[in-house]
Amino acid sequence: MTLLVEGISTGYGETQVLYDVSLRTEDRSLTVMVGPNGAGKSTTLRTITGLQRVWRGRVGFDGNDITSLPAFARVELGMASAPEGRRLFPLLTTEGNLRLGAYCRRARDSAEDSLSQVYSLFPKLKERRSIKAGRLSGGEQQMAAIGRALMSKPTLLILDEPSLGIAPILIKEIFETVKELEKGGLSILMVEQNAYQALKYADYAYILQMGRVLRSGTPSELKNVEELRKAYFSIV
Numbered sequence: 001m002t003l004l005v006e007g008i009s010t011g012y013g014e015t016q017v018l019y020d021v022s023l024r025t026e027d028r029s030l031t032v033m034v035g036p037n038g039a040g041k042s043t044t045l046r047t048i049t050g051l052q053r054v055w056r057g058r059v060g061f062d063g064n065d066i067t068s069l070p071a072f073a074r075v076e077l078g079m080a081s082a083p084e085g086r087r088l089f090p091l092l093t094t095e096g097n098l099r100l101g102a103y104c105r106r107a108r109d110s111a112e113d114s115l116s117q118v119y120s121l122f123p124k125l126k127e128r129r130s131i132k133a134g135r136l137s138g139g140e141q142q143m144a145a146i147g148r149a150l151m152s153k154p155t156l157l158i159l160d161e162p163s164l165g166i167a168p169i170l171i172k173e174i175f176e177t178v179k180e181l182e183k184g185g186l187s188i189l190m191v192e193q194n195a196y197q198a199l200k201y202a203d204y205a206y207i208l209q210m211g212r213v214l215r216s217g218t219p220s221e222l223k224n225v226e227e228l229r230k231a232y233f234s235i236v
């Protein structure tokens with residue numbers, strides 16, 4: 001077990017957004033969270049990465065209680081994320097952005113090895129290494145955001161909607177790369193609105209709706225769940 005979220009509640013200002021959210025991830029597995037716009041998926045990820053303070057509940061990582069640990073310290077423990085909107089530095093080159101991911105102590109010494117690994121995983125990024133990140137396509141930017149997260153040598157990789165704004169052919173490529181990373185030993189937590197696609201790759205999934213975990217289970221357990229259809233169709 002790597003990540004254990006227990007009964008998290010939080011919100012913005014006075015407004016509560018998450019209600020008693022619990023979830024867990026296992027080693028070498030892909031856990032997916034699906035749900036409509038505004039369900040609280042990104043907020044859940046931010047409580048896990050330490051960017052959002054929790055009101056109640058607990059976050060455990062590899063047996064440690066990290067609930068009040070700052071974000072940078074969670075990176076040092078092996079947690080990395082590619083956030084919603086990618087958050088690259090547009091004026092920095094692709095490689096410059098990747099290298100920033102290895103700035104933490106746990107990854108600094110192996111930055112060159114990590115860079116070769118990222119380039120072999122995403123050959124496109126190697127071709128585009130000297131291009132400013134702001135000039136990359138949406139798909140390439142997503143690859144760079146995942147690559148940058150990998151540069152910190154995580155054991156848990158957190159992805160917020162990697163398929164957003166990306167051509168269908170690239171979505172498949174990105175999901176397949178994510179699956180490859182899982183086989184390589186990573187634990188992955190991925191938020192997706194593209195529920196049916198994401199469930200094809202998931203080992204376990206959570207449906208979040210209005211700040212609550214509605215159902216969880218293996219993709220085959222959830223496939224025909226009415227709530228999933230509702231959660232999915234309420235997106236459009």
Ligand SMILES: Nc1ncnc2c1ncn2[C@@H]1O[C@H](COP(=O)(O)OP(=O)(O)OP(=O)(O)O)[C@@H](O)[C@H]1O
Pocket residue numbers: 012017035036037038039040041042043044084193
């Ligand atoms: N910084 C913020 N300040 C105030 N309210 C916010 C903030 N960020 C999110 N919210 C609100 O919290 C709720 C959950 O938002 P969140 O971004 O977690 O949802 P989401 O499931 O990730 O949605 P999406 O699919 O659109 O990314 C929404 O009602 C949103 O308006």
Ligand SMILES: [Mg+2]
Pocket residue numbers: 041042043084160
């Ligand atoms: Mg979101």
